[in-house]
Amino acid sequence: MKAFRRLRRNFEHGVHPAHHKQQTENLPIQRVPFGKDYIMPLGQHIGIPARAIVTAGERVLRGQMIAEPGGFVSTSLHSPVTGTVKEIGDFRGVDGRFAPAIAIEADAFATQQVDAGTSIDWEAMSQEEFIEAVQMAGIVGMGGAAFPAHVKLSVPDGVRIRSLLINGAECEPYLTTDHRLMLERPEALLEGAEIMRQKLGAEEAVIGIEANKPDAIEIVQKHIQPGAPVRVVPLKVKYPQGAEKMMIKSVFDVEVPAGQLPRDVEVNVNNVGTIVAIADYFLRGMPLIERVVTVAGPGVTYPANLIVPLGTPVRDVVQFCGGLKPGTREIVMGGPMMGRPIASLDVPILKGCSGVLVFTEEQTARRREYPCISCGRCLEACPYFLNPSRLARLSKSRMFDEMKAYNVFDCVECGCCTFSCPSNIPIVQLIRTAKDDLSHRKEPDA
Amino acid sequence: MKKRDPDLLLAHAPLLRQGMTTPSVMRDVLIALAPATAASMWFFGLSAILVLGACIGGAVAAEWLFADKQARGDSLRDASGILTGLLLGLTLPPGLPLWMAFLGGFVGIALGKVIWGGLGHNLFNPALLGRAFLLATFPIAMTTWVPAVGDGGFLQIYPGNLALPFMQAQVDAMSAATPLGLMKFEQEVTPLANLMFGKTTGSLGETSGLLLLLGGVYLWLRRDLDWRIPVSILLTVVVFSAVLGLFDAERFPTPLFSVFSGGLLLGAIYMATDPVTSPVTPKGTWIFGIGTGVLVMLIRVFGGLPEGVMYAILLMNAATPLIDRYTQPRVFGRGGDTK
Numbered sequence: 001m002k003a004f005r006r007l008r009r010n011f012e013h014g015v016h017p018a019h020h021k022q023q024t025e026n027l028p029i030q031r032v033p034f035g036k037d038y039i040m041p042l043g044q045h046i047g048i049p050a051r052a053i054v055t056a057g058e059r060v061l062r063g064q065m066i067a068e069p070g071g072f073v074s075t076s077l078h079s080p081v082t083g084t085v086k087e088i089g090d091f092r093g094v095d096g097r098f099a100p101a102i103a104i105e106a107d108a109f110a111t112q113q114v115d116a117g118t119s120i121d122w123e124a125m126s127q128e129e130f131i132e133a134v135q136m137a138g139i140v141g142m143g144g145a146a147f148p149a150h151v152k153l154s155v156p157d158g159v160r161i162r163s164l165l166i167n168g169a170e171c172e173p174y175l176t177t178d179h180r181l182m183l184e185r186p187e188a189l190l191e192g193a194e195i196m197r198q199k200l201g202a203e204e205a206v207i208g209i210e211a212n213k214p215d216a217i218e219i220v221q222k223h224i225q226p227g228a229p230v231r232v233v234p235l236k237v238k239y240p241q242g243a244e245k246m247m248i249k250s251v252f253d254v255e256v257p258a259g260q261l262p263r264d265v266e267v268n269v270n271n272v273g274t275i276v277a278i279a280d281y282f283l284r285g286m287p288l289i290e291r292v293v294t295v296a297g298p299g300v301t302y303p304a305n306l307i308v309p310l311g312t313p314v315r316d317v318v319q320f321c322g323g324l325k326p327g328t329r330e331i332v333m334g335g336p337m338m339g340r341p342i343a344s345l346d347v348p349i350l351k352g353c354s355g356v357l358v359f360t361e362e363q364t365a366r367r368r369e370y371p372c373i374s375c376g377r378c379l380e381a382c383p384y385f386l387n388p389s390r391l392a393r394l395s396k397s398r399m400f401d402e403m404k405a406y407n408v409f410d411c412v413e414c415g416c417c418t419f420s421c422p423s424n425i426p427i428v429q430l431i432r433t434a435k436d437d438l439s440h441r442k443e444p445d446a
Numbered sequence: 447m448k449k450r451d452p453d454l455l456l457a458h459a460p461l462l463r464q465g466m467t468t469p470s471v472m473r474d475v476l477i478a479l480a481p482a483t484a485a486s487m488w489f490f491g492l493s494a495i496l497v498l499g500a501c502i503g504g505a506v507a508a509e510w511l512f513a514d515k516q517a518r519g520d521s522l523r524d525a526s527g528i529l530t531g532l533l534l535g536l537t538l539p540p541g542l543p544l545w546m547a548f549l550g551g552f553v554g555i556a557l558g559k560v561i562w563g564g565l566g567h568n569l570f571n572p573a574l575l576g577r578a579f580l581l582a583t584f585p586i587a588m589t590t591w592v593p594a595v596g597d598g599g600f601l602q603i604y605p606g607n608l609a610l611p612f613m614q615a616q617v618d619a620m621s622a623a624t625p626l627g628l629m630k631f632e633q634e635v636t637p638l639a640n641l642m643f644g645k646t647t648g649s650l651g652e653t654s655g656l657l658l659l660l661g662g663v664y665l666w667l668r669r670d671l672d673w674r675i676p677v678s679i680l681l682t683v684v685v686f687s688a689v690l691g692l693f694d695a696e697r698f699p700t701p702l703f704s705v706f707s708g709g710l711l712l713g714a715i716y717m718a719t720d721p722v723t724s725p726v727t728p729k730g731t732w733i734f735g736i737g738t739g740v741l742v743m744l745i746r747v748f749g750g751l752p753e754g755v756m757y758a759i760l761l762m763n764a765a766t767p768l769i770d771r772y773t774q775p776r777v778f779g780r781g782g783d784t785k
Binding site: 259324329330337339374379384 | 452454455457458460462466468470524565672721722724725726731774775777778780
């Protein structure tokens with residue numbers, strides 16, 4: 001039975017949204033021309049915000065470090081353009097709140113060339129030096145979480161990493177950044193994989209790719225040197241195949257125990273974009289100053305896969321794609337299942353932003369909510385085997401404490417429950433409300 | 447001049463949905479019941495239309511009357527009231543006085559759904575609650591079965607239908623016994639073919655087993671149905687009868703007879719599967735189905751009544767919250783078996 005399950009390369013439950021990738025999957029990555037204004041928020045990764053090390057009026061070069069890590073769980077920032085620091089102040093962020101950021105005005109006549117080509121002798125580096133180098137390169141998880149990459153590399157004593165798992169699932173509909181990267185830069189991916197594998201001391205690197213990208217599977221497979229400890233594992237097309245614990249279950253048939261990390265099952269998971277960023281830094285000396293972004297959705301005139309310098313306002317990106325179509329109702333950063341809506345076109349592209357999706361009436365129409373009829377579809381959708389129906393009921397009654405007994409904190413907010421609900425109940429939103437309330441609640445003084 | 451940015455919504459992800467909605471599920475069930483409903487009209491003529499219509503009328507009337515003004519449209523739009531009325535009607539004898547049918551539909555919604563807080567909150571299946579009410583209140587009318595009119599009598603109306611409220615219903619000269627009644631009280635076995643195609647005495651919807659199965663397959667294909675419930679009920683009944691058959695093949699019904707007689711298919715496919723009143727957990731639905739199957743056979747074989755589907759389902763409805771509580775799914779990464 002177990003052997004049979006392994007053949008299926010699958011995790012249990014999950015949902016099958018239409019993948020909508022036709023819009024951009026065949027469009028080569030192109031570069032967005034440089035604009036004028038760039039905004040680099042200091043807290044664009046998970047953890048402590050970075051600390052600015054430049055002052056207003058200072059001239060900066062593209063690729064120059066402008067902010068240093070604020071602590072261990074923090075990373076550095078580099079200027080995406082050659083230009084002048086205009087201001088260090090509060091700017092509106094993706095979540096709508098004002099937060100400290102460095103505003104840079106690009107030099108109109110700069111070539112915007114990076115002093116590239118200088119590879120770094122990573123092989124000679126010790127483990128600590130390597131981790132510090134990754135932190136100094138500003139590399140974070142590029143799949144969307146933006147968790148500093150070096151933190152995952154620092155494995156405590158006694159823990160061994162057996163496999164480096166590279167996440168090429170890209171299970172969110174519409175997004176095609178990882179897909180295009182694998183097609184266009186398979187060498188960089190494999191180079192980065194080798195660096196990471198060696199530095200982690202892992203036996204093998206495994207690249208998990210959803211089966212709806214047969215071209216990517218083929219190309220990556222073709223580039224693997226015979227005998228190299230790398231293999232490609234095609235995965236069933238299912239959301240959320242790219243959630244790291246789901247992918248570990250699919251590839252290795254192991255469940256990461258609740259509350260623990262992939263390293264507890266001897267696996268390190270990294271996104272395709274992160275691995276390419278590693279290769280770009282160690283082989284070409286380029287820190288994280290730009291990323292690939294999919295601009296798609298029914299409201300965008302010319303969908304595209306773009307290399308966008310970090311800090312570029314969404315407005316410039318959208319304009320490059322021919323602007324918004326009439327009837328645009330909502331813009332989401334990230335995928336349609338877990339992305340975040342933005343309130344203004346002036347917010348910048350961040351390290352964790354894999355997509356700018358423009359939606360119209362059809363996706364955003366207010367859906368009439370019906371009572372829960374306990375059909376159980378959400379239970380069969382939840383990849384964590386929670387009882388979303390019960391959680392939503394409790395949340396509606398504001399019985400947040402009771403929700404802990406139903407493991408509300410195991411929820412990763414993938415949205416499968418809301419997707420599957422025939423009564424249009426905003427289940428995951430109700431769960432988020434409860435989690436927020438529970439985690440921000442002040443404990444009474446003892 | 448600078449073009450104005452569009453006003454942006456901030457609706458939270460996920461923005462995508464699977465296409466199904468609660469009203470569409472209800473409509474699918476109505477479609478699935480269409481062949482069996484048509485058959486009831488074939489076998490029982492105009493009486494079928496009248497009785498089903500009275501039930502639906504009663505159900506919708508209660509739905510309309512007890513909903514508050516703003517929500518009135520909503521509760522009618524989801525089509526669940528119509529479905530309750532139709533399901534109730536299909537379980538009634540064709541010769542039942544129409545006012546009773548209307549009252550059954552009304553009580554089913556009022557006591558079976560509205561007082562619990564409306565759709566999604568009720569403990570018991572409203573249609574079966576309406577039927578239980580009728581059976582307790584009008585035991586004679588509810589157990590007076592008439593033979594099918596057969597071919598050509600579509601315009602015929604059973605005289606019982608037209609009885610006036612609270613007057614003694616006329617005792618129908620043509621009364622007959624159902625296959626289960628014949629089995630229980632006279633040890634007479636009805637041929638299986640009649641059970642499958644519907645040439646038997648019985649309630650409006652229970653006569654044609656094959657058409658009910660057909661609707662079930664449709665619902666399963668449309669993914670509107672939790673297949674575990676009908677499968678576990680029917681398997682339990684088959685196994686139970688097969689085991690009884692080992693003891694005394696003469697006295698006890700054969701598995702196929704058990705499945706196709708009475709209201710079992712109607713109950714197992716369309717009533718026990720009511721999502722509101724059945725467990726929500728996968729493991730729970732198996733327990734629910736097996737429990738229903740066992741109760742059906744216990745009542746049929748050892749109880750005082752020839753048929754037990756209604757009480758079996760209602761009893762298991764009552765157990766549903768308890769089943770749900772003790773069959774919560776195992777959480778990912780917390781050990782133990784899946785499912």
